Amino acid sequence: MSEAQSLFAVLRQSADTDCVAALERLVRDAPDRRLARINVLEFAGREGLKEERTIATFLQAAQIGLLDMSWNVLCPSCSGVLDANTSLKSVRSQEYYCAFCNLNNEPTLDDMVEVSFTVNPRVRRIAVHDPDQLPLWEYYRQVFWGRGVDLPEEGLEAAMQQVTLDAVELPAGEKAFLSLQLPAGFVIVLEPVSHAAQFINVTGEPTQDRQNVTLVYNNLRAPTGEITLRPGTIRLSLENRTATRALPTVWVVDDKFAALVGKRRPFLTAKRLLSNQTFRDIYRTDTLDVDQRLKITSLTFLFTDLKGSTELYERVGDLVAFDLVREHFRTLNEIVAAEGGAVVKTIGDAVMATFLTPDHALSAALRMREAMRRLNSTHGREDLLLKIGIHEGPCLAVNLNERQDYFGQTVNIASRVQGLAQTRSILATAPVIDNPKSAEVLSSNGQKPMAQSHPLRGVAAEVAVYEIP
Structure with a gap:
């Protein structure tokens, strides 16, 4: 059995079957250029696969050595790769200069750091493993530009010669x-x-x-x-x-040049990967250096806590309470992952989770509340009373207490909004409620948020807060 076959056999034990089969076909049959800095989202779309399952499969493939993962710092204007790193730890927080655009840009994890995957040379050696031997236009495709640039799959040289x-x-x-x-x-x-x-x-x-x-x-x-x-x-x-x-x-x-190199397609960002549960489970502490601070311009935070958990332990006993709380954690983790988010940490009976967009956090909150209702109905007691707070805004990705975490006023506000919540309450700030996709979530669930205004400790002005009944 070849090394590639052995590694795919290992991957099949833990990853999605359809995703593994599609990846195996790609590694076996695809031309070299399609195995260099693979755009996971484009691959999932082409193969008709679920994005989250595909991302998880690629992460697991990288973990066992089938693929090599790269964190590429992009110019936000031309999408050229300004720096390629084997780890997020190597991405610096200082400005990167793009000579093509004559621009300095401070990197943000939202859209300036893409994550791509290249087949490991032990599995299959491809041209990009020796980039000095790549033909001119393939060098541009495979090395210079990021995976978000939508270049012609065939006939690239002829198209480039036109400009x-x-x-x-x-x-x-x-x-x-x-x-x-x-x-x-x-x-x-x-x-x-x-x-x-x-x-x-x-x-x-x-x-x-x-x-x-x-x-x-x-x-x-x-x-x-x-x-x-x-x-x-x-x-x-x-x-x-x-x-x-x-x-x-x-x-x-000219316009012809802009039309050729100006087309864009979605790609896997560092921000999305840091809010991916599989990534957090696999890499845990090996993500950021202790002194590293990387900006994210928009991330949604969801905090939960159980009301009256101390009384719960006294009422039903430690053993029963422990099982109930553990079941509650398992349920919340499943819902967060299903909505494309990730649990950052638990603090006592509380959970801190992140989502790429407010609508997914809001959808998760509604599902969490309903799930607690079902659990309480099953046990015949109102033991699990969940309080939820949601806020969206900028933050820093940092390393705290040997784990990848987040820091900033957005995190503080989300936590304090949760602290305002009463039994079974979902409280969300204006940036969450005002998001157009959040409105769709609320409308589909027949929810009408009720505006409130509360002073929050450490925040100068009162914050508009909405309760989801």
């Missing part, structure tokens, strides 16, 4: 000279390996004189320069002083 004046592969230490006719407009000379760019603003009257430009590639990432030239002939002198090949490409940036 390219010239391109050359320049070995380490070599020089090259290109003679080109510059059209009026905007031209970029981009070198994707070193992420160096030169902007050329081509304007004015055409000239018969030859214009000369020299570009030297080294290991320094200098700011993008801009020069102004006139339409006409240019002699472009290129020198590669790096230890690897360079791939300078001369592009005409």
